[in-house]
Amino acid sequence: xxxxxxxxxxxxxxxxxxxxxxxxxxxxxxxxxxxxxxxxxxxxxxxxxxxxxxxxxxxxxxxxxxxxxxxxxxxxxxxxxxxxxxxxxxxxxxxxxxxxxxxxxxxxxxxxxxxxxxxxxxxxxxxxxxxxxxxxxxxxxxxxxxxxxxxxxxxxxxxxxxxxxxxxxxxxxxxxxxxxxxxxxxxxxxxxxxxxxxxxxxxxxxxxxxxxxxxxxxxxxxxxxxxxxxxxxxxxxxxxxxxxxxxxxxxxxxxxxxxxxxxxxxxxxxxxxxxxxxxxxxxxxxxxxxxxxxxxxxxxxxxxxxxxxxxxxxxxxxxxxxxxxxxxxxxxxxxxxxxxxxxxxxxxxxxxxxxxxxxxxxxxxxxxxxxx
Amino acid sequence: xxxxxxxxxxxxxxxxxxxxxxxxxxxxxxxxxxxxxxxxxxxxxxxxxxxxxxxxxxxxxxxxxxxxxxxxxxxxxxxxxxxxxxxxxxxxxxxxxxxxxxxxxxxxxxxxxxxxxxxxxxxxxxxxxxxxxxxxxxxxxxxxxxxxxxxxxxxxxxxxxxxxxxxxxxxxxxxxxxxxxxxxxxxxxxxxxxxxxxxxxxxxxxxxxxxxxxxxxxxxxxxxxxxxxxxxxxxxxxxxxxxxxxxxxxxxxxxxxxxxxxxxxxxxxxxxxxxxxxxxxxxxxxxxxxxxxxxxxxxxxxxxxxxxxxxxxxxxxxxxxxxxxxxxxxxxxxxxxxxxxxxxxxxxxxxxxxxxxxxxxxxxxxxxxxxxxxxxxxxxxxxxxxxxxx
Numbered sequence: 001x002x003x004x005x006x007x008x009x010x011x012x013x014x015x016x017x018x019x020x021x022x023x024x025x026x027x028x029x030x031x032x033x034x035x036x037x038x039x040x041x042x043x044x045x046x047x048x049x050x051x052x053x054x055x056x057x058x059x060x061x062x063x064x065x066x067x068x069x070x071x072x073x074x075x076x077x078x079x080x081x082x083x084x085x086x087x088x089x090x091x092x093x094x095x096x097x098x099x100x101x102x103x104x105x106x107x108x109x110x111x112x113x114x115x116x117x118x119x120x121x122x123x124x125x126x127x128x129x130x131x132x133x134x135x136x137x138x139x140x141x142x143x144x145x146x147x148x149x150x151x152x153x154x155x156x157x158x159x160x161x162x163x164x165x166x167x168x169x170x171x172x173x174x175x176x177x178x179x180x181x182x183x184x185x186x187x188x189x190x191x192x193x194x195x196x197x198x199x200x201x202x203x204x205x206x207x208x209x210x211x212x213x214x215x216x217x218x219x220x221x222x223x224x225x226x227x228x229x230x231x232x233x234x235x236x237x238x239x240x241x242x243x244x245x246x247x248x249x250x251x252x253x254x255x256x257x258x259x260x261x262x263x264x265x266x267x268x269x270x271x272x273x274x275x276x277x278x279x280x281x282x283x284x285x286x287x288x289x290x291x292x293x294x295x296x297x298x299x300x301x302x303x304x305x306x307x308x309x310x311x312x313x314x315x316x317x318x319x320x321x322x323x324x325x326x327x328x329x330x331x332x333x334x335x336x337x338x339x340x341x342x343x344x345x346x347x348x349x350x351x352x353x354x355x356x357x358x359x360x361x362x363x364x365x366x367x368x369x370x371x372x
Numbered sequence: 373x374x375x376x377x378x379x380x381x382x383x384x385x386x387x388x389x390x391x392x393x394x395x396x397x398x399x400x401x402x403x404x405x406x407x408x409x410x411x412x413x414x415x416x417x418x419x420x421x422x423x424x425x426x427x428x429x430x431x432x433x434x435x436x437x438x439x440x441x442x443x444x445x446x447x448x449x450x451x452x453x454x455x456x457x458x459x460x461x462x463x464x465x466x467x468x469x470x471x472x473x474x475x476x477x478x479x480x481x482x483x484x485x486x487x488x489x490x491x492x493x494x495x496x497x498x499x500x501x502x503x504x505x506x507x508x509x510x511x512x513x514x515x516x517x518x519x520x521x522x523x524x525x526x527x528x529x530x531x532x533x534x535x536x537x538x539x540x541x542x543x544x545x546x547x548x549x550x551x552x553x554x555x556x557x558x559x560x561x562x563x564x565x566x567x568x569x570x571x572x573x574x575x576x577x578x579x580x581x582x583x584x585x586x587x588x589x590x591x592x593x594x595x596x597x598x599x600x601x602x603x604x605x606x607x608x609x610x611x612x613x614x615x616x617x618x619x620x621x622x623x624x625x626x627x628x629x630x631x632x633x634x635x636x637x638x639x640x641x642x643x644x645x646x647x648x649x650x651x652x653x654x655x656x657x658x659x660x661x662x663x664x665x666x667x668x669x670x671x672x673x674x675x676x677x678x679x680x681x682x683x684x685x686x687x688x689x690x691x692x693x694x695x696x697x698x699x700x701x702x703x704x705x706x707x708x709x710x711x712x713x714x715x716x717x718x719x720x721x722x723x724x725x726x727x728x729x730x731x732x733x734x735x736x737x738x739x740x741x742x743x744x745x746x747x748x749x750x751x752x753x754x755x756x757x758x759x760x761x762x
Contacts, residue, residue: 115723119726120728123417125420144726173619174618174619175617175618175619175620176619177619177620182707182716182719187720188435188436188724190436190437191435191437191446192446195437195445195446201439202439202620203438204630205712205720206707206708206709207707207708207716207719211708211709214515215515215519215710218515218519218537219523220519220538263420
């Protein structure tokens, strides 16, 4: 008993040391500083600008990199290549944000996240922005304390079946067994779709994409449901991809885009306008190859002049360099270039023409408000 | 105290009694500080995101459906999904506890068998299953064995039993008008047989003559239900076998491949541990007991049943409780192979509602309650089996 006291004291010391060692992953930001900044040149119509500085932008600058939550298992959208690089449509959006802030697209730290972890990571400030094929829904927007940037890809849930099963549409699938990945909007949509048709089904819910595809491939399920863009990628991993078809029906609307934690609207503005910048650049024909040339050649189009920072103070309003769009386009290209690189014929080959993901000038939904 | 005269000049910081109490107080304070810091950290983060710790989300519509076990539809609330998960967990745990005890007991006895082949075959089973991770075994059983069975179209039909990768079907008894009468007859048979057994067993113990209690008890046990079945104008039960209807089988009783794979994995894994516990328990009974029992002229089966096992049980039960708890907790690996147990459903609820802290707290509380129930029950059983007075 005499020896116990020192041990207890030691244990207390240990607990104390533990207390000191464990700090939150990122400092919790609860307040925002409101600062009135006077501009140097006093303009006639806007004498003083009221700029609310983004606390998160300051934190990102302080650590010299953006932390971005991504997927690592969906070819085209977020994948780790043979060199260990995060490649895909979504990681490139992160690179665009880094380029906008630092002028250097490599200042991104990628955080691989599962579907289940992603919102917690945002809520706990572990990441600055989530770019991981995340569907924008009312529940997530309002209840989870998250905000959604503009949609970068319009997706929809589809159903993959065996060619020899004779299914031509969902209506033929009464009583079928359907493999579905847990932790997504997919489960709810599946229940909705069969409910609407008044059909029964048996759902087999698995927790990883690989297990879901394996169970379907083994014949445990008659159908595999997921976002159509992902089904195309998953099909390539099956034993005989040509034996499987994707039914024409779209079970749901799945607008995918970057997400950030609610509460720092200035940070959200920056993310939002970086995405719009990518879209306007495509609209104006500004590409990775010609952006420097256009910026240096005194373009006539006023919107191009504003976009590239030749005119106006839009960079300062967002808390970044005036010509940040030039850095962004130089680093990752415009929206169309990012799309073609990862989802085009060289990537997972998801057609763009005639779909919602075409530019609005081509009849699609990819549209940005005016840069003025 | 009088024998320690130097005590008076000892300063209080060298006084063992003071140090002992002070140490405990410092430790308790450190623990409290840690807890307070963790909770305040959580509260701050939640407040910053505008989230709360209310459980009211459980009453909201789930929006997803579960088709395993009791099942639920998409308009049911979240708590219903949680209950379905709990029911699925309980069914696999209860079936698993029963079967694994049986497998473990038989394997444990086989490990001591004089038969070389049986002993070594069992040893291979125990070592293979005990020394590989359960999740790996589950994946192997599910993807490698169960899903490799023939598709529904090429199903194996063994009379009324149907085997395929979509599940195993056995006939389902359907009660007919005569069913209550037959059940009454069967209950009478059981009662009568128990009475006869007790009576003949008493007589055997009193007089020592062989009264064959089991044999006599069997007559009413089998005879009454059998004669009732024959005497009734129509059979009290008909049996419904599963038939293919479009894409699925309807009718019959079905065991899903996921349940089957999980149950098999849990039973074989835990059974391997129990086998060694049983072997150790039997070896712990002094050899003299075995010799004494044999010299009394008891048959080998009776030696095991009357002398060895009752004493071995006292050594076996405490570690057995651990294995039962392991099985209950290991059942949470179900999600990996698509069985929607409590953990899997909680993950889905957590995903759909985003209420991470509450869902995890609820999950932990439920598993804790489950484990404590098993523990309390087994400890009660353990006390009953102890030698009185020890």
